[in-house]
Amino acid sequence: MKRTVSMLALAAIAAGSALSVGQAWAGSDDTAEIQQFLTAPKGxxxxxxxxxxxxxxxxxxxxxxxxxxxxxxxxxxxxxxxxxxxxxxxxxxxxxxxxxxxxxxxxxxxxxxxxxxxxxxxxxxxxxxxxxxxxxxxxxxxxxxxxxxxxxxxxxxxxxxxxxxxxxxxxxxxxxxxxxxxxxxxxxxx
Structure with missing residues (x-):
């Protein structure tokens, strides 16, 4: 039982980490696009x-x-x-x-x-x-x-x-x- 709970906890942590990485990637795409926009010579x-x-x-x-x-x-x-x-x-x-x-x-x-x-x-x-x-x-x-x-x-x-x-x-x-x-x-x- 302890092993099952530990495995579930580990899986939840891994899923949360994957979600965080996914959000970071999405955020970096937005950040890159915003930077590209802010530095564009024409408005x-x-x-x-x-x-x-x-x-x-x-x-x-x-x-x-x-x-x-x-x-x-x-x-x-x-x-x-x-x-x-x-x-x-x-x-x-x-x-x-x-x-x-x-x-x-x-x-x-x-x-x-x-x-x-x-x-x-x-x-x-x-x-x-x-x-x-x-x-x-x-x-x-x-x-x-x-x-x-x-x-x-x-x-x-x-x-x-x-x-x-x-x-x-x-x-x-x-x-x-x-x-x-x-x-x-x-x-x-x-």
Whole structure:
């Protein structure tokens, strides 16, 4: 009986250690991505401008991404009814790839953000958010839910901390988001 309990305890310790190592690896991936983002020569504003110029559309989402091992931004734009996904090199600000992603009519309700119904442009949100938060916007996007459009952001501070916000267009300010609730009060760390 003692041997069984000892073996179970050893197995639990090993499983816990494996979980901790897995979390450390996930954390190091996040840390590496955040460091890559913080040191990228071009910001998300330049990426949005480049994508809008390339497609003639309005940006509805933008995020920092790894494109084939290089730091990049992925920006989704809408021109008329057409949706495009544009990759922007984070070092040069140049467009490296553009893909047709269909039409607004062919999207899920949450993805079908009509730029005419956006309360504010992504560029305006990014400019205001970076000035107000003292951090850099890593991702920003308009989302449509139940006929209303809201803007969600992930901001990274110089120390590497990540915070989630919603932009209140009516008040013209950032509202911290509590993770998992959709409510606002304290910013959640990503």
């Amino acid at each position: 998300i504003s330049e990426a949005i401008r480049a994508a809008e110029t390339a497609t003639g559309g309005k940006a509805i989402e933008a995020e920092f991404d790894d494109h084939k091992g290089a730091a990049a931004y992925e920006v989704k734009t809408v021109a008329g009814d057409k949706i495009a996904k544009v990759k922007i090199d984070a070092a040069t600000g140049q467009v490296v790839e553009t893909k047709d992603k269909g039409t607004l009519a062919g999207q899920d309700d949450d993805d079908a953000v009509d730029p005419a119904k956006m309360p504010v442009s992504l560029l305006d949100v990014v400019t205001k958010a970076e000035a107000e938060s003292g951090g850099k916007v890593m991702s920003v996007g308009h989302e449509s839910e139940d006929g209303t459009t809201q803007t969600e952001l992930e901001i990274v501070k110089a120390d590497g901390s990540r915070l989630d916000y919603t932009f209140d267009a009516a008040a013209g300010k950032l509202v911290p988001t509590i993770e998992g609730t959709g409510d606002s009060a304290e910013p959640s760390e990503g």
